Amino acid sequence: MAKIAFLGAGMMGLPIARNFLRGGHDVNVYNRTLEKARPLEALGAVLAATPKEAAAGADLIFSSLINDDASRATWSGPDGALHGDVKPGAYAIEMSTVSLTWVAELNALAKSRDLHFLDCPVAGRPDVAESGQLKVFAGGSASDVDAIRPVLAAISKSVMHVGDVGSGITFKLIYNTMGAIQVAACAEGMQACEAAGIDIAVAAEGFATGATGSPHVARHSRYMAENSHEDPVQFSGNNRIKDLAYGIGLIEDVGGQSVIGHAAKRVYEQMVELGMGDLNDSELIDALRVVHKKDRA
Template identity: 55%
Template sequence: MAKIAFLGAGAMGQAMIPNLLRGGHSVCVYNRSIDKARLLEANGATVAATIAEAVQGVDALFSMVIDDNASRAVWTGPDGVLDSAASGTLAVESSTVSSNWLRELGGLAAAKGLRFLDCPVAGRPDAAAAAMLVVFAGGKAEDLAAVRPMLEPMSRRIVHFGPVGTGIAFKLIYNVLGAVQVAALAESMNACEAAGIDLHTAADALSDGNTGSPHVKRHSRAMAEGKHDNPIGFTPHGRLKDTLYGCQYQEQIGGQALLGYAAAALFQQMIDIGWGERNDSEAIDGLREESKRRKAKSNT
């Protein structure tokens, strides 16, 4: 069984780490705010006050933080991973970061002799808690084989796309599709309401037909019932970050991201009304607010 450092105990880390422990691995957790790391002591994790302390003598380390800035801080900050981890350590970036940063990081990690992989994941914290994540892996086959026994207790499927950078490339494209579905659903449900259609009936019919993707099934129910994930599953801030990374990547490789940018605009609208830290499924309420605002403006 492996000795692992897990860097990042946000919503995803909180859900993933207990599965690593259940899988028989030992886990030392570092989180910028140490209180969140301490919550995992009850599951058998140890807590480190610094990244350097967490990665001391480990077989593998995982980073699971919010974005490029956070990832840079974890890997390249003073006493960060690149300064502290021993050459030969399996080093996994699981955060959803931009393709540019991931590729730069892959180069920096390789120069330090780390066995680097990008393994972003699909699945919300509840899927992570149920060990139902899907891992999108990029890296050498032998490094993935070495890290597989650590990924397996957290996931239902591991897909290897190719060398370093391909896991994040797929994840960014996948996220744009997901964001478009959630944003389009919010508009459709809001339009159903304006058309006088009962939202429970709408959710049922949208979920049953060709439109019934897992996103539509899950979020249409939440929108109809007005009952959203608690604790919060994924925020408009997170959605906007993922969607913009994805749109920029698609353009960078010569594609377009017309629909992706439209979805991003809807999440930006939620942030503008102060709802950036709510659930993304509350996008329908964001649209209702916006309609009210427009009506009030046209009445003045």
């Protein structure tokens, strides 16, 4: 069994770390707000006061943090994981949805400490993380990916090796850009049905069972129709905007276009302007209702 350092005990990090513990691994956990990691102690986790302390001597160091700033502070801040007594030849694995620019920088920092680096962002919401059924998009050498597969088995149902370092996050950001566009399109479609006098329960059924029915549309149209959203919040409007900013930046950096990505970002920004940015992405329909009412007044 491996000695794991896990950095970040948020909605995703907590269940992921829990599944590593259930898998029989030794887990040291760091979270900026220590109390949030407390539930892991009952399963045998050791809580660390700093990322540096958590990472010392670990075979694998994983992180699940909100964005570039959080990842930078945790890996390379004054008490960052990379500034401690890391074990040469250990694996540093970034699971957060961060920018490709930061992943490239982090890879260089990890290499300078003789660590193997992989970007392994994940797909699946906290309930999927809890059931150990995440999809991992891995960027790294084939030998590094194969070396960590047995450990990833505790948290995931599949590990897709996308390519070299950086390709996991590249794929994830394009994947999340498409996902964010689908949810925004779903909110606009549902709100338009409502404005046109169609029963939105009927609309949700039609969207979910027709050619429009991706898992995102099926799930979100139901929440919107039932006016019953995930509690606690699983993925917020602010997070959608974060992902779209990284995703659009990457797509444009490689010479692609993201006309629809920009449009979707603008749709979510209306949530923020109404003070609703911390709500579930499915609550976007409520922001569109307010905008619609204002436009009609």
